[in-house]
Amino acid sequence: MAVAISDMSAKLDPIVEKYRGKQGVAIPLLADVQNEVGYVAQDALKYVGVELGIPAAELFGVATFYAMFRFQPQGKHVVRLCRGTACHVQGSARIAEQLERTLGVKDGETTEDLMFTIAHVACLGCCSLAPVMMVDSSVHGRLTPEKAIEVLDELRKEGVSC
Numbered sequence: 001m002a003v004a005i006s007d008m009s010a011k012l013d014p015i016v017e018k019y020r021g022k023q024g025v026a027i028p029l030l031a032d033v034q035n036e037v038g039y040v041a042q043d044a045l046k047y048v049g050v051e052l053g054i055p056a057a058e059l060f061g062v063a064t065f066y067a068m069f070r071f072q073p074q075g076k077h078v079v080r081l082c083r084g085t086a087c088h089v090q091g092s093a094r095i096a097e098q099l100e101r102t103l104g105v106k107d108g109e110t111t112e113d114l115m116f117t118i119a120h121v122a123c124l125g126c127c128s129l130a131p132v133m134m135v136d137s138s139v140h141g142r143l144t145p146e147k148a149i150e151v152l153d154e155l156r157k158e159g160v161s162c
């Protein structure tokens with residue numbers, strides 16, 4: 001998903017000014033780009049690279065070294081579905097299948113409307129509530145496939161009314 005040049009300059013020019021003339025700024029620069037754009041977009045790296053005289057390939061190389069940087073857009077809501085042992089025993093695979101069927105995305109992917117990113121994770125630390133998923137900072141336990149979809153439907157409704 002490409003970002004228009006005009007949108008990009010409006011978002012990135014303040015970042016460029018913040019780091020202009022400074023050395024050793026790759027990591028905070030990348031973090032600011034990710035915060036502003038939502039991920040480390042190639043076009044954004046080219047833009048700030050040209051403005052600051054840093055090769056985009058160098059910035060990209062630094063970004064690939066650190067797990068905190070994303071190279072794909074992230075959804076408005078991040079759905080972390082626990083695939084730990086307790087949740088697996090309680091049926092997390094059926095929930096994963098339902099999420100995949102309903103949203104059309106797999107682990108690590110983001111829906112086309114940028115509403116949800118799905119991530120399968122190890123134990124979320126609340127096994128007594130298995131199976132569990134965490135949506136942003138909210139934990140939803142004792143899930144069924146149907147309940148999981150209801151949670152996401154509610155978030156969609158909230159998104160529409162904003």
Ligand code: FES
Nearest residue numbers: 082084087123124
């Ligand atoms: S295994 Fe899922 S919360 Fe622990």
